[in-house]
Amino acid sequence: MRVGILHSGGKDSTYAAYLAKQRDQIACLITVQPLREGSYMFHHPTISWTKLQAEAIGLPQVLVKTEGVKEEELSDLRRAFELARDGYSIEGVYTGALASVYQKSRVERICSELGLDCISPLWLIEPETHLRNLVRDRFLVIITAVAALGLDENWLGRVIDDEAIRELVFLQQKYGLHIGLEGGEGETFVLDCPLFKKKIEVLSTEKYWLGDRGHLEIKEAKLVEKNLH
Numbered sequence: 714m715r716v717g718i719l720h721s722g723g724k725d726s727t728y729a730a731y732l733a734k735q736r737d738q739i740a741c742l743i744t745v746q747p748l749r750e751g752s753y754m755f756h757h758p759t760i761s762w763t764k765l766q767a768e769a770i771g772l773p774q775v776l777v778k779t780e781g782v783k784e785e786e787l788s789d790l791r792r793a794f795e796l797a798r799d800g801y802s803i804e805g806v807y808t809g810a811l812a813s814v815y816q817k818s819r820v821e822r823i824c825s826e827l828g829l830d831c832i833s834p835l836w837l838i839e840p841e842t843h844l845r846n847l848v849r850d851r852f853l854v855i856i857t858a859v860a861a862l863g864l865d866e867n868w869l870g871r872v873i874d875d876e877a878i879r880e881l882v883f884l885q886q887k888y889g890l891h892i893g894l895e896g897g898e899g900e901t902f903v904l905d906c907p908l909f910k911k912k913i914e915v916l917s918t919e920k921y922w923l924g925d926r927g928h929l930e931i932k933e934a935k936l937v938e939k940n941l942h
Contacts, residue, residue: 714830716805717743717775717797719820722763724847724854724873725809725835725893727903730770731850732834733807734908740801742767742774743793747786759857759902759931762913769909769936775800791823798827805830812837812895840885840893844878853905853912860926861898862888869920869929873901902931911936 718730720742733739746760767774775797779789797803806824810817810833817833824831835843847854854873859865863884871877881892891898905912916933 714738714804715740715802716807716830716832717741717794717801717803719743719745719806719808720763720766720774721809721900722759722766722903723809723857723901724852724903725811725843725901726807727766727809727906727908728843728847728850728852729807729809729834731852731906731908733832737805737807739772740803741797742770742772743797743806744774744776745786745790745793746776746778748778748780759900759929762902762931762934765913765934765936766903766909769911769913771910773801787819787823790820791827794823794827794829798829803829805832808833809835811835811840811843811893812891840891840895841878841882843893844873844881848874848878851905851907852903854901854903855915855929856894856899857902857931858900858926858928859894859898861890861894862925863890864899866920866922866927868899869922869927870918900928905939909939912939913937 714737716737720726744763777789777793779786806829808820821831856868856871859868884890885892913934914937919930921927
């Protein structure tokens with residue numbers, strides 16, 4: 714089946730693409746870019762850098778911008794799916810949905826209305842298992858936003874590795890954190906993975922912290938050759 718990937722640049726949608734590659738033919742990435750923070754559906758930090766990820770993978774990207782207004786942004790998502798369906802002949806859409814019924818149900822409804830299959834291979838996966846799968850499968854992922862008790866400014870820019878997973882499990886036990894960072898508790902960005910023909914090197918960043926939450930803005934980045942050894 715020819716499919717598109719609803720892609721935010723984060724760990725979940727990129728891992729969904731990795732799984733899709735093993736099962737189907739990926740025709741394009743589909744990205745909806747909110748023009749302000751607070752979108753109920755879409756990532757905001759680092760979303761503009763998804764074009765570099767698309768280049769790293771070697772796939773075209775359907776990019777649609779949205780004002781990010783609750784429910785109204787769904788019409789922009791529909792337009793993005795229509796562009797992918799009509800421009801790249803996709804028959805289905807993969808999503809990285811983990812546990813958000815709000816997001817998954819709306820994506821499924823739009824797909825159904827457009828005659829597209831909706832596949833969410835990570836739905837209800839055990840969060841720690843998901844993170845460990847990322848490390849096992851050589852995903853280089855950094856945290857780009859946090860908004861949860863126990864996650865401070867030091868988490869911004871941090872790589873998700875075995876030590877980070879251990880700390881997230883501890884914070885889950887202490888505060889009830891969803892260690893998959895679902896529901897706006899955190900956002901991520903993938904710098905390298907088996908899908909990438911080149912990897913992303915971040916050259917400069919800036920942290921923004923507002924009391925109990927913050928995000929990392931990537932100021933400059935480039936593609937570099939991967940070390941295959």
